[in-house]
Amino acid sequence: MKLLLVYAHPVETSFVAAMRDAALRGFAQAGHEVRVVDLYAENFDPRMSRQERIDYQDETKNTGQVRKHVDDLQWADGLVFVFPTWWYGLPAILKGWFDRSFAPGIAFHMAEGGKVIRPALKNIRLLVAITSCGSPWWFAKYIGEPHRRIIMRGIHALCGRPCRRVWMAHFKMDSSTEPERARYLQKIENRMAAIR
Structure with missing residues (x-):
């Protein structure tokens, strides 16, 4: 498969970077072709400009800057997203990447007459999210996991059919032990190596 891995963490020595590397090892074992987008390394601007917003629905202009x-x-x-959970959601840089890159004509087709938008990412057959979270799993569930809903429901609705979904989260990150983290990294590698 051709996989686009979008990575969002500002610290190159973070555990999230180790999560990314574990996923890449798994993909290499499975023989997948991977492109990595490191949003912080490329200094991606998550802010939609005034002109981008003006041009947003014009499919001849809305992708110029991205x-x-x-x-x-x-x-x-x-699509594979590797990111930390901050304030129960996505890092702003990743949310801004969705705002700017998932434009009409690219990710979806605008609705007409009050109907629901139509998916345009019909090439996407796999959606993976790998994250870490400081809270325990039950508290994340209590909050409603907005980041999970955005990716596993919202973005999934824009993808081809069928589109497999994989959600992986390491909870209680702030108090987890080295052996627990090592097990999670191995789980990521094994799960990604099993994707065909």
Whole structure:
């Protein structure tokens, strides 16, 4: 498969970086072709500009400033997101990447007459999210896991059919032990190596 891995963490020595590397090892074992987008390393601007918003619904203009990211989206068979859970959600840089790259005509087609938007990411057959979270699993569930809903429901609705979903989360990150973290990294590697 052709996989686009979108990574969002500002510290290159973080546990989230280790999560990314574990996923990449698994993908290499399975023989997948992977492109990595490191949003912080490329200093991606998550803010939609005034002009981008004005041009948002114009499919001839709305991808000019994010063309490389749109090309990556259209190249991929699968999307993989590796990020920390901050304030029960996505890091702002990743949310901004969705705002700017998932434009009409690319990720969806605008609704007409009050109907629901139509999916445009029909090339995407796999959706993976790998995250860490400081809270215990039950508290994340209590809050409602907005980040999980955005990816596993919202983005999934824009993808091809069928589209497999994989959600992996390491809870109680702030108090987890080295052996627990090592087990999670191995679980990531094994799970990604099993994807065909």
